[in-house]
Amino acid sequence: MNMKTNNTEILPPVVRPATQAGRFYENDARLLSHEVDSFLANHAGKEKLRNVAALIVPHAGHYFSGNVAAAAYMSLDTTRHYKRIFMIGPSHYEWLDGASVNCEADYYATPLGQVEVDVETASQLISADTVFSYQPKAHDREHCLEVQLPFLQRRMGKVPPIVPIIVSTNDYRKLVRMAEVLRPYFNDDNLFVISSDFSHYPAYEDACKVDAKTAKAIISGDVTTFISTLENNSRSGIRNLSTSACGELAIITLMLMLDDHYDIHHLLYQNSGDIDSNNRRRVVGYHAFAITRNTKEDTKKQATDMNDDNNGFTLSEEERQALRQIARQSIVSAFDDTKMDHFVIAEQHPALKQKCGAFVTLTQQGRLRGCIGLLRGSLPLHETVFKMARAAAFEDPRFPELRRDEFDKTDIEISVITPMRRIHSLDEFELHRHGIYIKKGSRSGTFLPQVADDVNWTKEEFVGHCSRDKAGLGWDGWRDAELYVYEAIVF
Numbered sequence: 001m002n003m004k005t006n007n008t009e010i011l012p013p014v015v016r017p018a019t020q021a022g023r024f025y026e027n028d029a030r031l032l033s034h035e036v037d038s039f040l041a042n043h044a045g046k047e048k049l050r051n052v053a054a055l056i057v058p059h060a061g062h063y064f065s066g067n068v069a070a071a072a073y074m075s076l077d078t079t080r081h082y083k084r085i086f087m088i089g090p091s092h093y094e095w096l097d098g099a100s101v102n103c104e105a106d107y108y109a110t111p112l113g114q115v116e117v118d119v120e121t122a123s124q125l126i127s128a129d130t131v132f133s134y135q136p137k138a139h140d141r142e143h144c145l146e147v148q149l150p151f152l153q154r155r156m157g158k159v160p161p162i163v164p165i166i167v168s169t170n171d172y173r174k175l176v177r178m179a180e181v182l183r184p185y186f187n188d189d190n191l192f193v194i195s196s197d198f199s200h201y202p203a204y205e206d207a208c209k210v211d212a213k214t215a216k217a218i219i220s221g222d223v224t225t226f227i228s229t230l231e232n233n234s235r236s237g238i239r240n241l242s243t244s245a246c247g248e249l250a251i252i253t254l255m256l257m258l259d260d261h262y263d264i265h266h267l268l269y270q271n272s273g274d275i276d277s278n279n280r281r282r283v284v285g286y287h288a289f290a291i292t293r294n295t296k297e298d299t300k301k302q303a304t305d306m307n308d309d310n311n312g313f314t315l316s317e318e319e320r321q322a323l324r325q326i327a328r329q330s331i332v333s334a335f336d337d338t339k340m341d342h343f344v345i346a347e348q349h350p351a352l353k354q355k356c357g358a359f360v361t362l363t364q365q366g367r368l369r370g371c372i373g374l375l376r377g378s379l380p381l382h383e384t385v386f387k388m389a390r391a392a393a394f395e396d397p398r399f400p401e402l403r404r405d406e407f408d409k410t411d412i413e414i415s416v417i418t419p420m421r422r423i424h425s426l427d428e429f430e431l432h433r434h435g436i437y438i439k440k441g442s443r444s445g446t447f448l449p450q451v452a453d454d455v456n457w458t459k460e461e462f463v464g465h466c467s468r469d470k471a472g473l474g475w476d477g478w479r480d481a482e483l484y485v486y487e488a489i490v491f
Contacts, residue, residue: 013106020143021111025062025150029111035062036154039070048077053262053293054192054254056218057151058286059089059144059247064272065197065286069148071268072288073155082160082191084118085152086182088250089144089195091168098131099178100138102164108146112153118161121185125163128181130397131174138166144195144247152193160191167249173391175249179256180374184444186257188293194254196247198285199233201240204273210236211269211285214244218289219264223255224383240282258291259376265290315416319349320491326382327360327389327412334390335404342386352382357417359448359488360388362402362410369410370396375417375437375446375486385414414491415448420484429485431459438463438471440481445470449488 018027026032039062055072058065091100103122107114125132145164152159169175186192198214199207210233217229226248233244245251258264267288273280315323326342333340346352358381359373372391374384389412393402402410420437423429429436432453437446447466457465467478 014104015107015109015114016102016105016117016139018109018111018146019141020146023061024143024147025066027111032111032150033154035066036070036150039066040074040151040155042067043071043074046071046074049075049265049290049292050077051188051293052076052080052191052290053186054194054291056194056196056247056251056254056287056289056291057148058197058288059147059195060197060272060284060286062147062150064275064284065270067275068268068270068286068288069151072290073151075265075267075290076155076191078156083189084121084161084163084185084191085159086163086165086185086190086192087145087148087195088165088167088192088253089142090247090250091138091142091166092144092246093141094135094138094166094168096133096135096138096166096168097171098133098169098174099165099167100135101125101132102139102166103134104136105139105164108149108162108164110146110149110153112150115149115153115159116161118163121161121163125165125181129177131169131177132165132181138168139164142166148193148195167253169249172252173387173395175252176256176374176387176391177395178253182253183257183376184439184441189441192254192291194247194250196245196251196287198245198287199271200242200246200284201282202238203240204271204280204283206238206241207271207273207283207285210238210241210244211271211287215266215269215287215289218251218255218287219266221255221258221262221264223252224379226252226255254291256379261294263292263294265292315351315489315491319351320414320489322346322349322352323382323385323414323416324412324491326385327414330386330389331393331402331407334394335407340386342382346380346382349382353380355379356381356384356419357486358384358388359415359417360385360392361413361415362392363413364406364410369406370399370402372396373415373417375420381416415450415488416490418487418489420486423483423485426459426463426483429459429463429483431457431462433487434485435488436463436466437484437486438467438473438478438481439484440471440473440477443471443473445472450490 021027057072101122199210217226271283271285273283329340357374362370370392435449464475467473
């Protein structure tokens with residue numbers, strides 16, 4: 001019953017019901033607890049992993065995939081406390097062309113009780129980029145996140161607030177944007193749970209082979225390898241193989257946030273034929289993975305090596321010209337609906353295969369017409385420039401899509417970003433040479449080095465504007481935030 005206080009109506013909390021109880025898992029709390037605890041007990045003797053940043057967990061009915069899911073959840077160190085859990089999975093019922101974040105529900109219910117939703121963070125994601133929205137139908141019947149909750153409830157006891165995200169799009173650029181928005185949250189405070197089953201409907205032996213290839217690609221940590229492996233599986237002619245990973249979009253989003261500071265652990269593989277040996281003609285595969293974040297001691301040497309790489313990274317004029325060609329042809333091929341093989345160009349220039357961040361800026365008579373980029377090098381440089389050029393032309397939410405008749409009067413500027421370096425004082429920051437990246441909690445912002453060329457700011461004003469205008473931390477918010485510098489090779 002609604003209540004009123006001082007003429008203000010207080011509404012009861014919105015609870016997303018347990019729509020899959022009795023279908024994908026037990027509807028009775030006692031039976032469900034026994035079911036989940038039995039699966040977890042199968043892995044009780046296994047070593048717990050330190051600093052788990054993410055899990056990849058299957059989402060079939062508990063009867064089929066519960067044992068594999070339990071292997072993932074038992075890898076968690078329950079003495080570790082997370083602030084929130086980002087739960088990301090595929091849409092089985094609704095086409096979204098993006099991601100839907102449930103910012104309406106205050107709680108998700110299961111027979112074991114209610115799990116709180118971090119509505120504030122969910123709303124922040126939607127405000128951060130139009131690629132995120134809230135579409136109720138994406139969540140109403142969806143099982144891929146709900147089936148995870150009983151495992152979290154039994155393994156953790158008090159479950160941290162969750163951020164439920166359902167992904168559905170054919171546009172890789174949108175996945176890149178999702179990863180960029182989520183990246184500031186991908187830290188020690190939070191756990192990411194990626195929900196995915198693997199091969200669907202091949203025969204048992206074929207499933208084992210396909211799923212082994214897919215697992216190897218995930219363990220590589222390279223998103224390009226993962227995508228190409230799925231494509232090769234699809235072209236392999238394996239009978240009844242409809243997908244290699246139904247949660248591939250969620251997995252790609254996660255992989256785009258990984259770098260050399262993460263290790264990927266394969267925990268267990270089974271398929272439905274292992275559970276029901278009488279039905280091995282059409283099976284579904286299940287993997288469990290845990291992704292751990294290296295400690296400061298583990299990464300100290302890597303940070304030193306990164307700084308050494310920063311000092312030595314250069315691009316010849318020939319390599320810069322190749323990137324200009326890739327950027328222009330990326331946009332032209334989009335207009336003409338043709339393919340451009342930028343990998344052929346990269347074969348001639350090994351430097352373009354290095355993983356670097358890059359921004360592509362479009363201007364017309366000196367006025368900004370689009371600018372999209374990645375600060376961190378999750379992709380080879382040639383691929384980053386190819387994708388960011390198209391994104392700047394067609395995906396920058398501040399501008400309409402670039403038209404064909406505008407292209408000839410559009411200038412393209414590329415800023416290749418060197419690896420970032422943590423600083424602890426503004427004495428280490430050089431105006432005009434360094435870009436600044438400010439990070440505090442879930443908020444972050446950056447100014448490219450060339451911004452200083454267009455304004456008459458002091459070093460303190462440069463950082464103050466970035467802190468206030470980009471990161472939303474206020475003018476002096478940078479003083480207790482993390483500061484990073486990087487350089488940009490601009491051409």
